[in-house]
Amino acid sequence: MQQANSVGKDIPAPDFQEVFNSLAGNFLLLQPNPPHFTILAASDEQLRLTGHERHEVVGKGVFEVYPENPEDASASGPSNLQASLMRVMQSKKPGQIPTMRYDVAGEAGVFEERYWTTTNKPILDVAGKLRYILHTSAEITAQVLAEKKAAALREIEQKYSLFLQAPVAVCIVAGPENRVELANGEMLSLLGKTSDIIGKPLFESIPEAAGQGLPDLLDQVRNTGQPFYAAEYPVTLVKNDSEELCYYNFVYQPYYANPGDTVASGVFSVVHDVTEQVQARQKVEESELQLRSFIESSHHPIGVYVGREMRIQFANQAIKDGLGKGNDIVGKLYKDVLPELENQQVFEQLEEVYTTGIAFHAKNHRLDLVVGGELRTHFFDLSMTPLFNTAGEVYGVINTGADVTELNEARERIAESEWRYRTLIEEAPIATALYLGENLTIQYANDIMLSYWGKDSSVVGKTFRKALPELEDQPFPALLEKVYASGEAYVGTKEKAELEIDGRLVPGYFNFTYKPLFNKEGEVYGIHHTAIDVTEEVLAQRQVEQSTRDLQNLADAMPQIVWIAKPDGKVTYYNERVAKFSGARKLPDGNWHWESMVLEEDEQATSAAWHKAVQTGTPYEIEHRLRMQDGNHRWHLSRALPQRDSAGNITGWYGTATDVHERKEHEEALEIKNRHLISINNDLDNFIYTASHDLKAPILNIEGLLTLLTDGHTSIGDQKDDTEAILEMMKGSVERFKKTIDSLTEVAKLQQAYEFNAEQVHVAEVIEEVTLDLAPLLTSTQAVLDVDIAPKTTVRFSRKNLRSVVYNLLSNAVKYRSPHRTPHVQISCHQSDHYQVLTFADNGLGMTTAQRKSLFTLFKRFHDHVEGTGIGLYMVKKIVENADGKIEVESKANAGTTFRVYLPV
Incomplete structure (x- = not known):
């Protein structure tokens, strides 16, 4: 016990140990305590050459770790080494052994003949006292x-x-x-x-x-x-x-x-x-590479740990992500990477698998892991499988696991809710198989894949074609061979395969992947195959497609335009009515660009309403004009409702467009009549005021003249001339009264004639007719008339009303001429937006700003030297506005006036 304590004090600090261990050479640091000469440190190279682990040598005597070969009667290595060490202790000087046989026991305990050159060097402290002996050796066995x-x-x-x-x-x-x-x-x-x-x-x-x-x-x-x-x-x-x-x-x-x-x-x-030995070793290395490739290509977490200490040799990205310890875990000890698993039986289970060679499997196994600095509870479906070398000895453990934490939590939530299902599928079905070699020999196929094939594990070891002969005339063998030859993966979606199940061919549909596996030379050596059975999904989709076709047949029989759109608003279907109505056809991209059917004036409002409906998921409704095959249009009411699945997600839109042209025309006509009635009422108010004012004056004149006659005036003598003058004045008042009545009659006719039969009228012809009617006035005033109108210029208008507009504007331009210059009138016509603009520009008297404000007022006159009633411009304005046009005026006193009449094209 004392010796152990003494040794413990002399063992160098861990940082020194790390440096010493990694030295490039064969070193032992010995304690000078004969006869043991305890080993205090050993370099990695020394351990590799002698086949020992560090914990097997450190703290033990050098002759205990490296004993004498009992089979060699002439063995002198240990005794020579001990004699050299004793000489170093006594002399405190380095000692060398040029060539020394010192046999070393192998893994099976059998000694191997080994030769070394050895140097033993004393290490002294500052006082010159021997502290350690550095034993250095170089193996020269081969030489x-x-x-x-x-x-x-x-x-x-x-x-x-x-x-x-x-x-x-x-x-x-x-x-x-x-x-x-x-x-x-x-x-x-x-x-x-x-x-x-x-x-x-x-x-x-x-x-x-x-x-x-x-x-x-x-x-x-x-x-x-x-x-x-x-x-x-x-x-x-x-x-x-x-x-x-x-x-x-x-x-x-x-x-x-x-x-x-x-x-x-x-x-x-x-x-x-040694060709056979080298090739045998290369096959082992190739097998290891295949294992590494399989591990790295797998989507499931896989780790390989070697040695009893469980050092991580392989770890694919899935297990790195699952453990949450970073990407640099390879080469580290499993227990150092996951210290939190202490007391969770994981280390003990790994040890048991390594010791017994019996695999360990667990479902829904709880583990508390530190992820992101926080200890969290996880649940795994995990396996620990022993790895055997060619001698049948366990050299490591392969660990696979699937994180089922969310699934476990889902089970707990389901258990708390009585109205939910009592059981859930524990994990999605993923079928997996591995094929090796150019002939695609089945190396592995899991139970799910075997169930898809309708086969058992006896197919393992057979080629794909022999194991599944029913696929010979189907594309899958050729696809696999193409992937193997090209090195390019193939992904199949909803592809049909007929497999022999219980003695009969059963069709199914699958999503699958053929992924090539590469060796270190970049050559394909196998194919990884995964598959998911989507037969039910395909059959359900076909049923939906059949229902859609039935719906389309029903829609084709309807008089309305019926359409279907995707959730994003792209129209994918119209019934036959749309072709008969507009001649539209489905475009090569599979969509219908319905915007081309909408009249330009309604495009912006239609697009905005449809975009809002798609973005908000609210019903869509708008009235707009749709273009027909002949270029005309008809009003339609378009509606669409979103279709939703059980989760409330929009799966599409169903819409109709109903012809409401007659109703819309009736509504527009009614609106026009209402506007006209309002205008008539306003004009009647003005008419009553004007009539009361303009009729009052001639009546009062007549009343006054009659009074003069009744006051004793006779037709005798000198009074005869006065009487005749009074009668003339009365006659003039009556004439003015008649003209006022005639003017009011014209206004009344105009109010009643707001609807007229429009036709295509040549503007130049009407100008020429009016010019002939006003020829005496134009000649007497020497007026200059410039007409710039193309002969084919037309407007859709009442010919009589257009003539009235031209007559009033041209005659006014000449009547209200300046006495200081020859009258000059310019008439032109050009198209602007949706109007033909007819312009009359003169150099006459012009108007002030105040006069322009009341220019179109009924019975309003600004000049007494020209005979008139003041209703001409009022009638022009009414005619133009009744035709959905407008009139503008620019004028400057003593410079001239310009009228612009906007007539709809």
């Missing part, structure tokens, strides 16, 4: 054994017959040309040659080897006199007319023709063919 073999071969040199019978390949080549002096049967067989090569340069017989470094090695040995040792040296030789890559262990020993020669005359070689 010593080679030298022994070379010595034996030199003896064989003297007896060629013995060489020829040697069970190993032996060859002697001489001179710079490497001429073959001796090659026994083993060597000839190894090279694939006959005895004809004796006496010839070696590389004339095997020219394919000349460029593989062998001539240089032979020259090096012959020139330096130093032997060369090679292990698993690759050489490509031509045997049986084909190239073969072989691997050899060989010794090149300098060969001296005579005793005492200092210059080698040739090279003596002993060769062992």
Whole structure:
């Protein structure tokens, strides 16, 4: 017990241990406590060479860890080492052992012959007291054994017959040309040659080897006199007319023709063919690579832990993400990565699997893991499966697990709710299979995949084509072979496969993936196959499609336009009515661009309403005009309702467009009549006021004149002239009264004639007619008239009313001319937006701003020198507005006036 405490105090600090362990060399740090010479530290290289773990050597005596070989009666290694250590303690000076045989026990306890060069160096403290002994050794087993073999071969040199019978390949080549002096049967067989090569340069017989470094090695040995040792040296030789890559262990020993020669005359070689051993090891490495590729390509969490200490050798991304410990866990101990699993039986379960070789499986296994710095409870479906080496010994554990925490929590919530299902599917069905080699041999297929195939595990080991002969005439074997050849994955969606289930072909539909697996050379060595059965989904979809076709047939029989849209608003279906109505057809992209059917004036409002409905999920309704095949349009009421699934998500839209043209026209006509009635009422108020005012004056005049007559005026003498004058004045008042009555009659007619028969009228023809009617006025005033109107310019208007508009505006332009200049009138017409704009510009008297404000007032006149009633411009304005047009005026006093009449196209 005291010794253990003493040793514990002398063991260096952990940081020193880490540095010492990683030193590049074979070192032991020993405590100078004979006869034990306790090991305080051991480098990684020392442990590797002797096949020990650190915990097996540190704290123990060097001769306890490395005992004497009991089978070797001449063994002197331990005694020589002990004597050297004692000399170092006594002299405090380094001691060396140039060559020492010290056998080491292997894994099975069998001692192996080993040779070393050894140095023991004292380490003193500041007071010069011996503190430690640093034991350094270099293994020279291969060299010593080679030298022994070379010595034996030199003896064989003297007896060629013995060489020829040697069970190993032996060859002697001489001179710079490497001429073959001796090659026994083993060597000839190894090279694939006959005895004809004796006496010839070696590389004339095997020219394919000349460029593989062998001539240089032979020259090096012959020139330096130093032997060369090679292990698993690759050489490509031509045997049986084909190239073969072989691997050899060989010794090149300098060969001296005579005793005492200092210059080698040739090279003596002993060769062992180790091709089979190398290929066997490569297969193991390839198998390991396949395992690594399978692990890394799997979507399920997989980790591989080796050694009893459970060091993480492989870990795919899924398990890294699941553990939440970062991506640098490979190479670390499992218990160091997940210390929180202490006392959760996980370490004990791993130990038991490693010890017994019996796998451990658990469903819904609870584990408390630290994720993101927080200890959280998780539930896993996990497996711990032992890994065996070729000797049948467990060397590690493969760990797989699926996080079912959410599923477990869902179960708990379901249990709390009586109205929900009592059971849930524990995990989604994922079928998996692995095929290896060009012939696609089934290496693995899980139960789900076997159930899909309708087969049992006896198909494992068979090729895909032999295991599933019913698929021979179906595309799947060819697809697999294409993936293997191209290295490109294939993803199938809802593809049909007919599989033999219980002796009959059963159709099914599957989503599946064929993913190629690559080795370290980048070559495909297998295919990973996953699949999900979507047969029910496909059949349900077909039923929905059939229901949709039935709905479309019903829709085609309806008089309305019926349409269907996706949740995002894209229209995918119209019934036949839309083609008959508008001639629209489905576009190559599968959609209907319904915007082309909507009249331009209604496009913005229609798009805005439809966008709002799609974004909010509220019903859609709008009245708009749809274009027909002949270019005309009709009013339609469009409605659409969203269709929702059981979760309330919108799955589509069903809509109709109903023809409401007649109703809309009636409504518009009624609205126009209402507006007109309001206008008539306003005009009647004005009419009553005007009539009362304008009729009152002539009546009062007549009343006054009658009074004069009744006051004694007679037609005798001088009074006769007065009487006649009064009568003339009365006659004038009556005439004015009649004109006022006529004007009011015209206004009344205009009010009643707001609806008129429109026709295509040539504007230039109407201008020419009015010009002929006003020819006397134009001639007498010497008026200049400029008309700039294209002959084919037309408006849809009443010809009589257009003539009235032109007549009033042109006659006014000449009547209200300036006395200081010749009247000049310009008439033009151009199209602006949806109007033909008819312009009358003159250089007459013009108007003030105040006059323009009351310009179109009934019976309003601004000049007394021109005869008129003041209703002309009022009637022009009414005619234009009744036709949904408008009139504008610009004027400047003593400069002129411009009228612009806007008539709808």
